Amino acid sequence: MGHTLAMEWQKLRPFHKTSRTVATAIGLAVSVTAIVAAAMAANAKHMTVNDRHTFDSVGISLQGVNAAVLAIAAFGVLCMTREYSTGMISVTFLAQPRRLRVLAAKLLTHGAVAGVAGVLACTSAFAVGQALLGTEGLANGWSSAQLPSALLGGVAYLMLLCGWGVALGALLRTSAAAITWMASLLVVAPVIVQILPESVVHRIERWLPSQIGASAMSAHSDPHLFSPWVGLAVLAGYVLLTLAAGAWRMARIDP
Amino acid sequence: MIEVRQLTKRYGPHTVVNDLSFRVDPGKVTGFLGPNGSGKTTTARMILGLTDADEGVATIGGRTYRDLRRPLCEIGALINAGAVIPSRTAIDHVRWLAAANGISKQRADEVLGMVGLEAVAGRKVGGFSLGMKQRLGIAAALIGDPPVLLFDEPINGLDPEGIRWIRTFMQGLAAEGRTVFVSSHLMSEMALTATELIVIGQGRLIAAESVEKFTERADSSVRLRSPQLDEMATALAVEGASLWRNGDALEIVGFSIEQVGAIAARVGAIVYELSPQRASLEEAFMQLTAAVCEYVPMQRGA
Numbered sequence: 001m002g003h004t005l006a007m008e009w010q011k012l013r014p015f016h017k018t019s020r021t022v023a024t025a026i027g028l029a030v031s032v033t034a035i036v037a038a039a040m041a042a043n044a045k046h047m048t049v050n051d052r053h054t055f056d057s058v059g060i061s062l063q064g065v066n067a068a069v070l071a072i073a074a075f076g077v078l079c080m081t082r083e084y085s086t087g088m089i090s091v092t093f094l095a096q097p098r099r100l101r102v103l104a105a106k107l108l109t110h111g112a113v114a115g116v117a118g119v120l121a122c123t124s125a126f127a128v129g130q131a132l133l134g135t136e137g138l139a140n141g142w143s144s145a146q147l148p149s150a151l152l153g154g155v156a157y158l159m160l161l162c163g164w165g166v167a168l169g170a171l172l173r174t175s176a177a178a179i180t181w182m183a184s185l186l187v188v189a190p191v192i193v194q195i196l197p198e199s200v201v202h203r204i205e206r207w208l209p210s211q212i213g214a215s216a217m218s219a220h221s222d223p224h225l226f227s228p229w230v231g232l233a234v235l236a237g238y239v240l241l242t243l244a245a246g247a248w249r250m251a252r253i254d255p
Numbered sequence: 256m257i258e259v260r261q262l263t264k265r266y267g268p269h270t271v272v273n274d275l276s277f278r279v280d281p282g283k284v285t286g287f288l289g290p291n292g293s294g295k296t297t298t299a300r301m302i303l304g305l306t307d308a309d310e311g312v313a314t315i316g317g318r319t320y321r322d323l324r325r326p327l328c329e330i331g332a333l334i335n336a337g338a339v340i341p342s343r344t345a346i347d348h349v350r351w352l353a354a355a356n357g358i359s360k361q362r363a364d365e366v367l368g369m370v371g372l373e374a375v376a377g378r379k380v381g382g383f384s385l386g387m388k389q390r391l392g393i394a395a396a397l398i399g400d401p402p403v404l405l406f407d408e409p410i411n412g413l414d415p416e417g418i419r420w421i422r423t424f425m426q427g428l429a430a431e432g433r434t435v436f437v438s439s440h441l442m443s444e445m446a447l448t449a450t451e452l453i454v455i456g457q458g459r460l461i462a463a464e465s466v467e468k469f470t471e472r473a474d475s476s477v478r479l480r481s482p483q484l485d486e487m488a489t490a491l492a493v494e495g496a497s498l499w500r501n502g503d504a505l506e507i508v509g510f511s512i513e514q515v516g517a518i519a520a521r522v523g524a525i526v527y528e529l530s531p532q533r534a535s536l537e538e539a540f541m542q543l544t545a546a547v548c549e550y551v552p553m554q555r556g557a
């Protein structure tokens with residue numbers, strides 16, 4: 001397994017390319033948070049006392065992570081599909097004929113990069129968000145009690161989505177198919193669900209990956225949504241199911 | 256050493272490789288010949304553990320590919336030179352392969368030097384010509400300094416200069432005592448490169464012998480014209496002759512004129528013509544691989 005990990009790690013070189021993915025994730029997280037937090041701050045004078053009391057300062061500051069997740073999921077997808085589309089996967093299997101080890105090594109190495117990207121993206125988005133919200137006294141600061149769990153939730157969300165990307169890539173093998181599925185689940189599904197009648201929305205919404213991510217990073221609980229850790233466990237279930245199918249296809253169906 | 260025993264592969268109703276057995280010995284270049292679609296690549300992929308055989312087994316030095324602990328140090332393979340992510344540089348490509356089997360980084364630089372790519376080591380593979388990609392593929396195959404090498408159609412799309420380079424390079428590897436197994440659909444090329452031949456057609460073994468012997472055998476065919484061609488073909492096939500139809504005549508390989516004449520007498524066939532032919536090597540190979548397995552009788556009364 002050591003050699004297989006070394007192989008996948010070496011493939012992540014040149015690091016300037018991998019760090020571009022990390023930078024994209026941070027950039028998306030920070031800029032989307034900045035837009036949302038700036039809009040909130042601009043609107044602050046219309047807020048009532050009750051509004052200010054229930055204001056989710058942590059959750060708003062981590063809004064940008066919902067954008068960063070697309071970059072991280074694509075990073076996971078591409079590590080599989082780029083090899084299948086070029087045929088390089090055969091060369092990989094020549095170096096390591098035990099295919100499931102290749103899958104495990106990709107999950108570990110890419111998960112580690114996603115973890116680093118996640119920590120940097122979440123903390124920098126939070127810092128920028130709090131700075132902007134602070135101009136209107138809406139910041140909770142770094143001592144906020146909900147912060148550790150929200151940050152951890154954000155990082156876990158990004159790592160799980162990276163793993164989901166790898167699994168979808170192994171299952172579908174083409175970049176277009178895997179990224180379309182990923183974008184549909186993260187971006188299109190929430191839009192469709194929002195058009196449905198409210199009673200239906202309350203039943204379905206909690207199962208959406210994007211909602212699970214949002215509630216994992218929120219300081220407030222919503223009775224219609226899963227609690228942060230239950231939600232992440234559900235998401236991990238999705239990842240494991242896809243992974244099982246992807247592993248089966250990788251091992252059984254030759255490239 | 257590569258050993259293939261009773262290898263069979265089916266895709267749906269098609270049997271692509273059919274009960275194939277042969278051995279490839281060290282110290283020689285062995286050509287793996289057959290027309291396109293005859294099962295060469297499928298056989299290579301089964302040897303390399305990329306495709307599962309339905310029956311039979313292929314071993315490298317006595318073990319199947321999936322049992323090799325550091326496969327790149329046991330067998331080097333070039334199967335598809337284009338299979339490189341274009342945005343990666345040549346040196347990065349051989350470095351990840353080195354890392355994959357615990358091979359040193361210096362060896363990665365070394366193999367690029369061996370194939371003459373050291374000057375472009377830092378360039379992206381996407382900008383490489385086909386010849387350069389083939390060289391990179393050969394460098395990748397050599398990364399673990401393996402005793403066995405398998406090249407699938409290494410000269411496809413190369414210019415004459417590149418072809419000559421690969422030919423000399425492969426002969427050099429064999430001279431070092433390595434097993435070199437090269438597939439090709441070009442008989443003329445193999446006649447120049449290889450000393451041993453494994454010839455297949457429609458997934459079956461046609462010949463496994465030295466190039467010299469194959470040339471000799473293919474060079475001397477016998478031409479037979481007779482009104483009872485179908486009877487003659489059946490009788491000759493039973494005796495084990497390789498034959499094909501050429502217009503209103505049969506071309507027979509592996510039998511002397513005397514033997515064919517004796518069979519004709521036994522069958523009671525009228526003979527219009529019985530003559531020795533000197534077929535070109537390429538022609539004999541094409542006819543053998545295309546027609547040896549299935550003799551199609553002529554339509555009666557046509």
